[in-house]
Amino acid sequence: MSASIEKIEKEFLEYVKKISAYGEALSLIYWDMRTGAPKKGIERRSEVVGMLSSEVFKMSTSEDMAAFIANLSSDAARHELSDTTNKMVEECKKEYERNKKIPAEEYKEFVVLQSKAESVWEDAREASDFAMFQPYLEKIVAYTRKFLGYWGYEGNPYNTLLDMYEPGLTVEVLDQVFGELRERIVPLVKAISKSENKPETSFLYKRFPKEKQKEFSLEILKQLGYDFEAGRLDQTVHPFATGLNVGDVRITTRYDEHDFRGAIFGTIHECGHAIYEQNISKDLTGTLLDDGTSMGIHESQSLFFENFIGRNKSFWKKQFPVLKQHAPGQFDHVELDDFYRAINESKPSLIRVEADELTYSLHIMIRYEIEKALFNNELEVKDLPGVWNKKYQEYLGIKPENDASGVLQDVHWSGGSFGYFPSYALGYMYAAQLKHAMLKDLPGFDQLLEAGNIAPIKKWLNEKVHKFGKTKKPLEILESITGEGLNAKYLIGYLEEKYGSVYQFK
């Protein structure tokens, strides 16, 4: 390697390490704020967050960074540098350009607007009054349209937004897979609504003491391969997983004594996210590549654990007796089959975060179609409630009675996070597609679950998905494992078979 490139690379690695270290400090502060930081300290803590974040932003958009990028992305330099360094430069360049293309003044205005809009959104949702939020959302959309002008796009303006959360994903692909999915799911949802074989679910709501739910959650986490020497479980209002570094990936859950499912399936879901981050290659620490490669792939891991493991009958063959021990009495007279059917009940609902795995994607498609229309100038903000309600009627057969349980339910738009929602549905599709591929290597998947032997499944995911962190793009991972691009048929096949069995269509 030429001495000059070597020197610049070394400086670049140090520089990025510092950005990454500040990011880790910030992650700890966020975790702490959500897990029990005393409220009187929050105001000052927010200032600390502001100072560290703006330092990270400054470093990512500095002249130093510009020089690193210029010097290290020439063909000659790329040829000399390691794969990892090249990926780091790419990531930094993408971030740099995204931020630098927006005039600083406009970006600042937008940040102020975001924080105002979120608090207005909270009030509007509380009051169930879209009109309160509308002027703010209009401004957020206007800024985002303007930014799209600065950023540019290929094919469709919305592609640029998708790319922020799911690099490489396009409207063209989404239209196709969502179209196929909708075509098969909507009739299935209708058939289930009319089914006379509905599962009995009353036993789900009996009292299950919090401490016992926690014990069972810890037991399940252990069995799933969550590494407690590289993590911990805490309690929060909204469960989440956060990776501070690969040796410290924390999860949280919540406990409802009259519905244990939130704690158990929430814990398994976050466990999937956490196992991803605990198993990213240690060599990527401090490179900014030691993170999940995209929102969709991240979600595919949490959903794989939650649904393909956690809602699988074979899994409960082993775990149902354990659950019975932790919840003395509640399930004594419940058969495994009935338990399995109950935890897989599906019915159309208005609130996305409460939706089951069958109807969930429909909630996402509605948001996707609305966002796509907004940024193709085919829809204006004032028309959102009407369009929202019409689509819920069409796809789910139900209609919100008010804005709070309709168009105002999600926080995302108040922060300008357009393009994010599709990742959730992609997670389902990726997961189903990975499961299909996994079966070729592990045809005894169900038997492994029955034996409580998760290790080979975890190892498969570690080797094929986790360890790469951000060094492989989402579609690269998918294609290298499955030999094809995104394909909805695996999710469709899985859902049709599963819900056919749960509702005893066959």
Next chain:
Amino acid sequence: MSASIEKIEKEFLEYVKKISAYGEALSLIYWDMRTGAPKKGIERRSEVVGMLSSEVFKMSTSEDMAAFIANLSSDAARHELSDTTNKMVEECKKEYERNKKIPAEEYKEFVVLQSKAESVWEDAREASDFAMFQPYLEKIVAYTRKFLGYWGYEGNPYNTLLDMYEPGLTVEVLDQVFGELRERIVPLVKAISKSENKPETSFLYKRFPKEKQKEFSLEILKQLGYDFEAGRLDQTVHPFATGLNVGDVRITTRYDEHDFRGAIFGTIHECGHAIYEQNISKDLTGTLLDDGTSMGIHESQSLFFENFIGRNKSFWKKQFPVLKQHAPGQFDHVELDDFYRAINESKPSLIRVEADELTYSLHIMIRYEIEKALFNNELEVKDLPGVWNKKYQEYLGIKPENDASGVLQDVHWSGGSFGYFPSYALGYMYAAQLKHAMLKDLPGFDQLLEAGNIAPIKKWLNEKVHKFGKTKKPLEILESITGEGLNAKYLIGYLEEKYGSVYQFK
């Protein structure tokens, strides 16, 4: 104010705010590392600590800082600036000079040595072998002697070390107060050893479930005025209090099911530290002055709570029945008087951190005399174990059987923290002196404790000590409250009266 000074002041305030913010992030990281951070994440977290600390160090010793100090400490500037800004400049200047006087290369070597020495000390203590630690301690002492050469001193070289922890304190003062104290305490300790009225203590060691100890600790914290909206209680091996900001001052405790005293008195002690920091004026946030003014004053607050409140018979008149409720059975047949005598048992012991309030100061004097001799070149490191053991025999009438329970017991010297130990004993003296002054304003002190009405006591301390943070020097606080300087007679009087009563000499 002249426009130029105003501008520089504004920049200086922003600059210090950033140093303070990074310090707050560091404090959170330290708290987290001690309260349950997963061990596999620690190595990387230490790098994060290193990066943030070195940023703080860089900022504190930068050319920017030098310019702020130069511009803001002229008489003309001082005259225009607020008191707070003047104090900030003084603090920054002190820190700057301390760090800049040492050649950078030597400081770096010393930091490396410190961290090696601490790990060698751990091994040496484990092996109870001073010879292992000796060469490292010799180097640490040599560096410190050299640094003293750079820093300079007035009167006695050891004064410069004392000043780091207790600004304004001198060997002259310490020799006098420690001399008076020793003269009266040593005979008292001997008399107690021979006393035939020793308290019965066996009931202290009965099983007290951890959960119950925690409940009682929380109850006591509430009664003492610890603000749970500005703090939280966690569990650690070594209890501590840490102020992240005035709205977030956390404490930790430990639970021994066969000796509840560690949890209860430890919690009350840390509560004293925490109440100090929770009540520093909010205006000082982000100025680096929002901290205790010295180690000694800090310790005076924790000891005031632990001993003058927590080991006071009047306090237990109210609290003993509450304790009984939390520890069903254990104290059922114990009278208040017997309980009071038991928790105030005094006997010479080898380990400082386990010493009672009467013998504690003797442990400190031994360390003080050794440190003073070391930095006046009257003693060499190799002679430490012999001198140590001789002094323990002389002051406490007992002699360590090995280095682990003797000269190797404390971590301080491995980190070069010479001058720190005296603060602990000063804490006792300050506390007794403050208590004496407080009685003039609150003659019904004991009645307040009996009524469980701590608020007026806390308010007195808030107004006279806490709110000033670092804006008043320790002796300034002491003198403004008591009208005199450090005086050992109040502690002597308190101890003679108290232990006379506990051991029924009168």
